Amino acid sequence: MNSIPKWLETIRISISKVMAYRLNFLLQIIGPTLVFFFIKYNLWSSIYQGDRTILISGYTLTAMLAYHTWGLVVELLASGFTAMNLSEDIRLGRISTYLIYPFNFWEFHTASFIGFQITQVFIALVTFGAVALSGLIEVPMFTLLVKGFSYTLFISFLWFVMNYGIGLLAFWLEDTWILKVILMVISSFLSGAILPLDLFPAGLVEVLKWTPFPYLSYYPIKIFMGVEPNYLFAIGVMTGWMALITYCNHLVWKKGMKLYTAAGM
Amino acid sequence: MSHLLCLSTFCKKMAEKGQIGQTPAMKNSTALIQANGLTKQFVSYKKEAGLKGTLKGFFNRESVVKTAVGQFDFEVQKGEIIGLLGPNGAGKTTLMKMFTGIIVPSAGELKVLGHNPWERSKDFRKKIALVMGQKSQLWWDIPAMDSFLLLQKYYEINDRDFKQRIDMMSELLDVKKLMHIQIRRLSLGERMKLELMASLLHSPEVLFLDEPTIGLDLVAQENIRQFIINYHKQNQCSIIITSHYMADVQALCQRLTLILDGKKGFDGPLTQFEKILGNEKVVSFTFEKAIDPLLPLWKGLDPKWNELNNQVELRIPENELRKISGQIIEQFPVIDFATEKMPIERVMKTLMNNPKLLSEYNA
Numbered sequence: 001m002n003s004i005p006k007w008l009e010t011i012r013i014s015i016s017k018v019m020a021y022r023l024n025f026l027l028q029i030i031g032p033t034l035v036f037f038f039i040k041y042n043l044w045s046s047i048y049q050g051d052r053t054i055l056i057s058g059y060t061l062t063a064m065l066a067y068h069t070w071g072l073v074v075e076l077l078a079s080g081f082t083a084m085n086l087s088e089d090i091r092l093g094r095i096s097t098y099l100i101y102p103f104n105f106w107e108f109h110t111a112s113f114i115g116f117q118i119t120q121v122f123i124a125l126v127t128f129g130a131v132a133l134s135g136l137i138e139v140p141m142f143t144l145l146v147k148g149f150s151y152t153l154f155i156s157f158l159w160f161v162m163n164y165g166i167g168l169l170a171f172w173l174e175d176t177w178i179l180k181v182i183l184m185v186i187s188s189f190l191s192g193a194i195l196p197l198d199l200f201p202a203g204l205v206e207v208l209k210w211t212p213f214p215y216l217s218y219y220p221i222k223i224f225m226g227v228e229p230n231y232l233f234a235i236g237v238m239t240g241w242m243a244l245i246t247y248c249n250h251l252v253w254k255k256g257m258k259l260y261t262a263a264g265m
Numbered sequence: 266m267s268h269l270l271c272l273s274t275f276c277k278k279m280a281e282k283g284q285i286g287q288t289p290a291m292k293n294s295t296a297l298i299q300a301n302g303l304t305k306q307f308v309s310y311k312k313e314a315g316l317k318g319t320l321k322g323f324f325n326r327e328s329v330v331k332t333a334v335g336q337f338d339f340e341v342q343k344g345e346i347i348g349l350l351g352p353n354g355a356g357k358t359t360l361m362k363m364f365t366g367i368i369v370p371s372a373g374e375l376k377v378l379g380h381n382p383w384e385r386s387k388d389f390r391k392k393i394a395l396v397m398g399q400k401s402q403l404w405w406d407i408p409a410m411d412s413f414l415l416l417q418k419y420y421e422i423n424d425r426d427f428k429q430r431i432d433m434m435s436e437l438l439d440v441k442k443l444m445h446i447q448i449r450r451l452s453l454g455e456r457m458k459l460e461l462m463a464s465l466l467h468s469p470e471v472l473f474l475d476e477p478t479i480g481l482d483l484v485a486q487e488n489i490r491q492f493i494i495n496y497h498k499q500n501q502c503s504i505i506i507t508s509h510y511m512a513d514v515q516a517l518c519q520r521l522t523l524i525l526d527g528k529k530g531f532d533g534p535l536t537q538f539e540k541i542l543g544n545e546k547v548v549s550f551t552f553e554k555a556i557d558p559l560l561p562l563w564k565g566l567d568p569k570w571n572e573l574n575n576q577v578e579l580r581i582p583e584n585e586l587r588k589i590s591g592q593i594i595e596q597f598p599v600i601d602f603a604t605e606k607m608p609i610e611r612v613m614k615t616l617m618n619n620p621k622l623l624s625e626y627n628a
Contacts, residue, residue, distance in 0.1 A: 002421060009418040013404065013411060020406035020447070096367050097402045102390040103419045261307060262367045 006103050007111045014115025029123050032076060033130060040068045057199045067196055069136045070221040075193065076124040077117075077152040078216060079159045086167025087176040093262045106164075106253070113160050117153065124149075140224060148224040151231075155216055158238055161245045162212070168249060171256030192218030209233075212241040296376075297471055297503050298341035298364060303373035305334045305359050333359040335527045337373070341471070346497060346504040348518035348535075352617050356527040357507040361473050364505065365395050378470055391420055394469035396460055398476035403448045409459040410444040413466060420467035427466065434462045438492055454485030461489065465496065474506040478513055490516045511610040521609075523616070523623070530616070530623045539608040541626050542615060545580040547605040548590060552576070553598035562592065 019025055048054050048061040059067065086109070089095050098105045132139050140148070166179045173179075188194055190213035197205050197218045208214050215238050219229050311327040312318055334356040341347060349357045362368040363375060366382030366389065375382060380389035396402070403412045417427045435441045438458040448456060457477065464472065474493075478486040490513060497504060508514060514521060514535070521538050523531040531538060555574040566579040566589070581589050593599060605611065616623050 005418045009415045013407060013415050016411060017404065017406050094400075096362070096395075096397075097400070099367050099385065100365060100390060100393070100395050100402075101416075101419050102387040258369050260368060262362050 003103075003107070007107070007114075010103070010108060010111035011115040011118070014112040015119055017112075018116055018119045025119075029126055032072060033127055036068070036072045040072075041065065044068065057196070059196060059198070064196075066137045066225065067221055069131050070224040071193055071217060072131070073124050073128050073224070074152050074217055074220045076120055076127055077149065078156045078220065086164065087170030087173070090167070090170040090256075090260070091174065095260075096262045106249075109164065110160070117156060120156075121149070121153070137224075140226060144223065144226065144228075147228070148220060151223055151234075152220045154235070155220065155238060158212055158242050158245075159216065161242055161249060165245055165249045165252065168252045168256055171252070171259050187213055187216060190214070191216040192221070196221075210237065212238060295342070296340040297343055297378055298339065298505075299374075299376050300337055300339040300363075301374040303334060303337040303339070303360075303363065303375050304332065304371050305356075305363060305368065306330050306332050306371045332527050334363070334524075337524075337527075337529055339522065339529070339532075341503050341505065343470075343503055344497075344501040345520060346506065346518050348514040348521045349505055349507045349524065350514065350521060350613065351524035351530075355524045357524055358475060359527075360524070361395070361475050361505070361507065364471075365393060365473055366390070391467060392470045393473065394464035394467070394471075395473040396464045396475065396477050398457065398474075398479035401448065401456065402460055403456070403463055405449050406447060408445045408447055409440075409463070412448075412463060413444070416463055416466050422467055430466055430468070431462075434465065434496075437495060438462060438488070454481050454488075457481060457485070457489060458492070461492065468500060469502060471503045471505070474504060474508075476508055477506065478508060478510055486510065486512065493517055511613060515609060523613075525616075525620050525623065530620070530627075535609065539612060541612050542622070543580075544583045546583055546586055547578060547608070547611065548581055548586070549576065549578045549603055549605075550593055550597075550599055551601040553600050556597055562596075 044061065044064050048056075048064070050061070052061050054061065056064070095105060098108055101108075131137055139145075162183065163180070166176050166183060169176050169179065190208060190211070192214060193216075197208070197214055200208075205214070215234055219234055222229065307330070309329050309331065311329055313321060337356075337360065339360075349360065351357050359368070363370050364377055364382060366377075366385045369383040378389065378392050380386060382389060403409055404415075413427075413431065416422075422430075431444075435444065438461070440455065440458050440462065443451060443455050443459065448459070451459070461477065477493075478489050481489065493504065494517065496502075504517070506513065506517060518535060520533065521531065521535050522529060523538070531541070552575045556577070558568065558570050558574055558577070563577070563579070566581060569578040570576070579589075590602070594602070
């Protein structure tokens with residue numbers, strides 16, 4: 001119970017830190033949307049050659065654009081937390097400070113992540129409002145919207161523990177950016193962020209169901225588009241992966257701490 | 266090489282089993298910090314320069330084990346202020362990291378406030394504080410007051426104590442106006458004052474200061490020192506301080522521990538350290554005109570003359586200080602004289618250049 005005020009205050013500080021640079025924050029709001037329109041909108045429009053009657057694996061151009069527009073909202077909510085530079089903190093000995101405070105390192109980072117997510121919800125809502133006004137998506141029922149947002153926020157924790165684990169590998173590796181990039185590329189492909197999973201062979205999709213990947217993009221996008229999955233199964237698989245990765249992170253931390261040299265302190 | 270690695274692995278296993286830092290003798294001690302045979306070894310890998318070296322190192326890495334601290338015995342009692350001195354790379358910071366639980370010792374016994382530091386229990390962390398002159402602990406993008414409020418929650422300080430400590434320290438350090446400005450906009454001296462404040466909010470029982478005055482101007486250094494003296498007077502916490510500025514040590518420490526190459530070279534009162542090289546005082550005299558440097562009076566006083574021969578530095582035995590100084594003032598046109606302000610600086614310089622002197626002294 002004593003730790004609730006510690007968590008709340010850390011969340012508050014985390015929000016202050018994100019908002020500290022106003023211009024940066026503004027760019028965070030409009031940046032992803034601009035990138036989306038420049039790349040994905042133009043790319044898919046030229047693939048379909050602007051023809052709204054062509055069907056690719058059951059997707060018309062309108063449906064494909066709606067899929068990727070929802071993909072943008074999901075990405076903002078689920079995997080926005082890329083700023084976490086755990087590996088650099090470890091390599092340069094910056095985590096020493098956190099080791100002294102009576103608030104654990106993982107607690108600090110998780111609370112900071114929650115704070116960050118609060119600002120991301122705001123950014124995602126603004127983006128959602130903008131794309132809804134542009135007519136790219138159909139505005140879903142309120143309950144579906146709440147379900148989609150809640151589900152996406154849940155998967156953001158899965159993203160968080162995965163990134164946290166990779167960051168911790170800095171106890172052994174000089175830098176972990178290449179691992180981050182590999183994870184990003186693999187997951188954006190296997191999660192359906194680049195192509196809807198409907199375009200994949202059925203056998204592969206069946207296997208992917210047991211990995212964390214499709215739950216990161218494809219499932220939440222589909223929820224927003226009105227196709228609801230078997231929530232029990234989806235949440236069950238995700239919780240399993242989250243528990244497994246969290247446990248591995250715990251072991252890695254314990255082993256890593258014995259190697260930590262606090263360089264440069 | 267291999268036996269060193271074995272030793273390191275053995276020690277790691279001992280640490281895991283909790284066999285380091287558990288002797289019954291230590292449990293009965295009243296010392297706040299007690300270390301016996303404390304050792305820390307680091308393993309690194311050799312890499313030759315150039316692309317060839319990189320490729321060679323990729324397939325065949327040669328490890329190097331460096332003993333940063335070896336067989337270190339140390340005790341700190343309540344209320345002591347101890348200066349941990351030594352050249353760069355001597356092992357001071359490694360010791361501080363072990364005392365604060367940031368790194369795990371390779372071997373030896375260590376208790377700080379009755380805890381094994383590397384277990385980093387929350388109870389232990391609430392009783393200590395660490396200030397690193399070279400590293401900011403306050404959050405860069407937010408004002409200090411926000412950081413203080415966060416620390417209030419972390420250390421579970423009640424509102425009344427928190428307010429009282431903030432008022433008292435901000436008054437003493439004259440930082441009232443700075444607490445609401447983002448840390449990154451402050452000067453180094455201003456930031457350091459706030460760092461100190463942050464570390465003392467929870468009234469730690471042991472305070473570790475790692476080069477707290479590094480990079481500060483003379484006035485800022487003096488302010489920090491004065492604050493530490495006043496704070497110690499009021500709170501009687503134990504303080505371990507590392508610094509390359511002898512003025513810090515002279516002003517703050519009653520006891521001094523010298524580390525050379527990971528080993529303890531000296532541990533005792535400051536006054537004793539000053540006399541390691543003998544009971545002599547260094548006195549300098551300035552004369553109105555040039556003086557003959559070959560006079561028999563200067564013999565045995567190790568005179569160091571300037572080029573004009575109108576200034577000399579002498580090493581005078583303490584028991585003859587009055588007599589010899591009197592003679593010089595009477596016989597020559599002295600216009601100024603001074604005894605050295607910080608004998609420890611001279612002692613440190615001499616010992617760092619010639620560490621053998623210390624083994625001779627210890628013998």
